[in-house]
Amino acid sequence: MSASSHDTTLPAPESGNAPKDKRKRTRALLVVLAIVILAAVAWLLLWLFVFSTRETTDDAYVGGNQVGISAQVPGIVIAVYADDTQRVNAGQVLVRLDPTDADMALRKAGAALAQAVRQVRQQTQSAASADASLAARRLDLQRAQDDLKRRLPLLAEKAVAPEEVQHARDAVATAQSALESAQRQADASRALVDGSDVRDNPAVQQARASFRQAWVAAQRNAIVAPVDGYVAQRSVQLGNSVQPGQPLMTVLPLHDLWVDANFKESQLRHVRIGQPARVEADLYGGGVTYHGKVVGLGAGTGSVFSLLPAQNATGNWIKVVQRVPVRIALDPRDLDAHPLRIGLSTSVTVDIGDDRGDVLAKAPSTVPTAQTSVYDDVAAKADAAADAIVQANLGIASP
Template identity: 35%
Template sequence: MQEEMQEGSGRSRKTAALVIFGISGIICLVAALFYVRYKNTHISTDDAYIDGRVHTVAAKVPGTVRQVHVADNQLVKKGDLILEIDAADYDVRMDEAESGLETEQAKLVEAEVRIETARKQLSELGYRLEASRANLELQEANLRQADWDIKRAEKLFQQEAISRERYEKTKTGHDVIAAQVKAARDQVRQVEMSLETQKSLIRQAESARASQGSTVRKNQSVLKSAALNMSYTNIYAPSDGYITKKSVEPGNQIQAGQPLMAIVPLEELWITANYKETQLTRVKAGQKVKISVDTYPGKKFSGRVDSIMAGTGSVFSLFPAENATGNFVKVVQRIPVKIVLDRDTDPEHVLRVGMSVEPTIRIQ
């Protein structure tokens, strides 16, 4: 009886072991199937980091830093005053430019007045020329009559029809009228010469005005440049974001183009993931992505594939690989993929540029 019980107990243990082994095998098989399915529908990489826009703040004009209104890691809004440069020198240049412009504008007004006066004088000379020509025509008509009278008087004198006294009187009248015609012609020529001289003076005055106008415009440009440089003494935040890499303090002497700090807008972040080229066969824009961040273990962020770079990372490196030397070793290339984060990402877990992440793309 005891032997039968022991024999039954042994069979039960064998059966239980077989059941456990079978269940374990099924679990392993299911797990393997799930793993294979997961690997076929998801791709991931740990060669990824958070990327973003970094706005470098640089001085546009040289000078001495008067005041810095921000500190490292401070949040600023677009348009906030973040730094002031001593504007004393630029204020002096503004005053000089304004004074120079006023002087040149006064000279331009004087040139305009001279032209206006010269044109009035030209108009008066025009009237004088018309009057002189009219007088010349009248005197020439009188001379024609005097010519006829002297010819008639000569004929009558030869016929002794008139006295010598009358003849001489007629001849004297003719000579007087001839002298008046000559004087009228000289007057016309003189007025014509004065008219041409006045026209030449007007052309010179207009040329001087054009030159002065150019000088005024040049001084306006100088004033505009001075005002622009004056405005550059106040530096404002180009965007919302956090101040980083601040390298300037009050009293520092800075140069134009010198980087002073950077602003990083954390609301405009994305992920640059360097996937192997063999992983990207079925990757397309719009596919969903789950992201693990080393800083926040257990926290998952969501996003989507935005785009795939047009070339591998090595193509855009400073020293691209040269494979034409005969010592070629094939290496799987990596292609950067841009992944944008969903806007409803947890705001309590702040992401920062440069953080290491592991994105997983669901490709089906």
């Protein structure tokens, strides 16, 4: 047998690098697995301590009071002192109306008040005169009665004629009638002035009220700003004939703003009044953060209060996640540093870590939502003007 017939192919020996490659693959898999586990743990911790303790929405917009400026009395506009975008201070005159008619009405009311004071003074003097006349009539009656008493014994002794006694009786009856008439006259005179002095007399008080009304109406020809703010929506023009209640412009107090954040209903489970919130406005981006807190949750979803509420009782119905407005009060210091405008878009993050607060307010608010003091001294000034007229017409002898 030849040698070639016994040739066989021997297997190649295994490479010495195979175990090393296997160990590398195992190590790589372990590293990847460790990274995945660490990432999962990190995400779990992030969700537990960060994402689960806050609710976020970008369906949020800046809100604020829009103080409408309107006329309180009719008139013709003769001056406009403020325009859109301009700042105004509380008490500043914004629009002035023609004062001609109001001034004439005020003068008439002042004259009527003066006349009322003088008439009451005259009535007081008339009452005093009636009292003096009443006293005189009493003396006349007493004198007539005394004369009759003296003549009656003389009549029994026939010392006087019966006619003389009859005349004495007639004199007593006449004096009695005169006394009764004087009493009624005194009562009528006193009925107008008893129980009050000149200042408190009903006629004077009525004339005083008419004067105060005319004085206030004259002052309202100057339409003032009730709050500090910025003018918007000016529609009034020179020469306009305005009526009470007609809108002229709007004043926006930009130092007192809030954010209405519209959260999904599924996000409200742990939202409570008093929880802190962070707000970022698109105007400034993420570089500016506003600090605030939840002050209230809306009493209904936006669809309920819309102009055309949804009609869900129909054949074709699709469930839509509803949103509820949550009011976020902003720190005024943040607003002073970075002013906002009503209607700007924002993103809101509410910290819901502490959800022990109230969902709805338990008690009514006792603090005014907004108030102004620019009209506080109007009544006092009107009273002072009325007092001056009354004092000028009282006279020295009056109380």
